Amino acid sequence: MSRLVVIGADAAGMSAASQARRMLPADRLDIVAFERGHFASYSACGIPYWVGGQVTDRDALIARTPQEHRARGIDLRMRTEVTEIDPARQRVHAVDLESGREYWTSYDHLVIATGARPVRPPMPGIDAPGVHGVQSLDDGQALLDTLDGNRGRRAVVVGAGYIGVEMAEALINRGYEVTVVNRGPEPMATLDPDMGRLVHTAMEGLGITMVGDAEVSAILTGEDGRVRGVATKDAEYPADVVVLGIGVRPETSLSGAAGLPLGAHGGLLTDRAMRVRGHENIWAGGDCVEVLDLVSGQERHIALGTHANKHGQVIGTNVGGGYATFPGVVGTAVSKVCDLEIARTGLREKDARRVGLKFETVTVESTSRAGYYPGAAPMTVKMLAERRTGRLLGVQIVGREGAAKRVDVAAVVLTAGLTVEQMTALDLGYAPPFSPVWDPVLVAARKAAAKVRSRTGHTG
Incomplete structure (x- = not known):
């Protein structure tokens, strides 16, 4: 019997595990998956709509519970963080975050699906209570807890990419006065500036205050240590809650420490079979990898659940003895x-x-x-x-x-x-x-x- 170890139990990781299980029964493939958070197999893309109230039940975002995965023959270990990858000995080091127990687990195949992390620039007050990144279901729950406990109704969103504009909508829907502070002149840097200007005008029409060409230099805190606003070089903007929408970076600290190949954007580099380059039995998928842009011919980092699920399907098929490839993306x-x-x-x-x-x-x-x-x-x-x-x-x-x-x-x-x-x-x-x-x-x-x-x- 061989063993598949999966690091990260969301879209890419559990898609890979589930597909491998379909390909091979439990007496031929042992599958162990590690997840440091409280939730597995959920829709991160749905978090802004849960925060905004369009989705009223958190569990509606969960595609499959840990119990359901275990019933299908996957040993899913929640609240367990992998702290080291040892490719030479084909093993990973894990820590149970509840009990503190540490142990090594060997693998024949390893899937790295560690996702991405919100950008948190080093600045005064960035870790103050009331400052939130929104990447995981745990993050969404923490933000909702803050919103429910707030007396004030002022919110500042830092950044105006996809996360920023979606969270601006969520906060407007919850009755907050919303200011979006953006480093660039227009929101949605994924668009050309002339198209971004259309978004800018529409957001102002919705009652959102747009501040462009302004880089946040500090998070301001009150005597109780909680956030009270954000500061730029030229102004201060009061806030009872701050949401970071500056973007995400691949979470590849484990992979980098293990000497695995990273690209220009910090993501893992794989071949078309989603195998980490130079490592026959290590696979990677989801927000922690870079993918081929079919239009430009270059590698790029795109954090989207659609790609993550496809990566997982490809990996699981290949681990299970089949053949599949991921050709690339066009950036939709x-x-x-x-x-x-x-x-x-x-x-x-x-x-x-x-x-x-x-x-x-x-x-x-x-x-x-x-x-x-x-x-x-x-x-x-x-x-x-x-x-x-x-x-x-x-x-x-x-x-x-x-x-x-x-x-x-x-x-x-x-x-x-x-x-x-x-x-x-x-x-x-x-x-x-x-x-x-x-x-x-x-x-x-x-x-x-x-x-x-x-x-x-x-x-x-």
């Missing part, structure tokens, strides 16, 4: 703040410039439905196409209901390597309740194709 992501929908896939302008691509851009304004049909909502679509070939490079969409999921069409086009000219002929569904005669994405493709043909207008 969607989000929302109240009724504003935000989507992107592929490259931004600065991404394309960084890898030496010449490109054309177009921006079009359209509606989600036929203009005469009730409920038609505005949307803005921006598209990048390679200058000479016309290959689609990226799409960004900001709009109201029905806008965000249109990005999926562009994600398929990017994966297939189609041109914007080819894109214009796509046979997309049409009826007035769902789209204008020319879908907004296809309108952008037509304009981009014309621009490529003429080779005029804005270029990168």
Whole structure:
């Protein structure tokens, strides 16, 4: 019998364990999984909606309980932290956080699924009570405990990426006065600044105070040690709670200490089978790895549950004796703040410039439905196409209901390597309740194709 050891019991780790168990019965494969937190197999992406009240039951975010995993033949050890990986001896060192007991566990196959950690810049007051990162279900519970115990109703969100804007919405929904302090000029740095400006305007329209080009230098605390505000070089903003939405980094401290290969973004490097490079029996997946960007051809770090679950499926299949690969990503992501929908896939302008691509851009304004049909909502679509070939490079969409999921069409086009000219002929569904005669994405493709043909207008 061989043993599979899994570090981290969320999306990638438990998907790998579950798939390996499907492939091999318990008398052929022993599976041991370690999780330092209180929860396993949950939707981290759902935490902002639980905090905001749209999801009322925490357990609704849990896909499978520890008891359910154990019933399927997986020895899941909760509140147990792996503190060392010893690749030479094929073992890991673990600590039971409740009892303090320490021990080594050997492995034949190791899966590293340690996820990502919220960025907490070193500054005065960063660890004060009332300052929260939001990455795990434990983090979400701690934030809710603070919100429920607060007398004041002022919140400051530091950072305006996906986590920042989603948490701004959650806090607005809970009746807080929300200020978002962002280092860049516009929110959503995953968009080009002109599209980020649309998000900025919409957020202000929702009653959120947006502060751009402002870097937080300190968390201010009161006499009781709790947070009372944040400070930048030019101003102070009062707060009864502070949420950090600065982003995440791969949690690879264990892997780095073990000498495993890390990439430019700090994530583990794997082959297409999700095997850690140079280590035949060590696998990694989820937010702790870097993946191939199919558009730019470079490695990048993307923390998304969709990828983590796919990584786990690939790993479990390979550990179980099958064959599977993860080819890469195109960088598709969607989000929302109240009724504003935000989507992107592929490259931004600065991404394309960084890898030496010449490109054309177009921006079009359209509606989600036929203009005469009730409920038609505005949307803005921006598209990048390679200058000479016309290959689609990226799409960004900001709009109201029905806008965000249109990005999926562009994600398929990017994966297939189609041109914007080819894109214009796509046979997309049409009826007035769902789209204008020319879908907004296809309108952008037509304009981009014309621009490529003429080779005029804005270029990168």
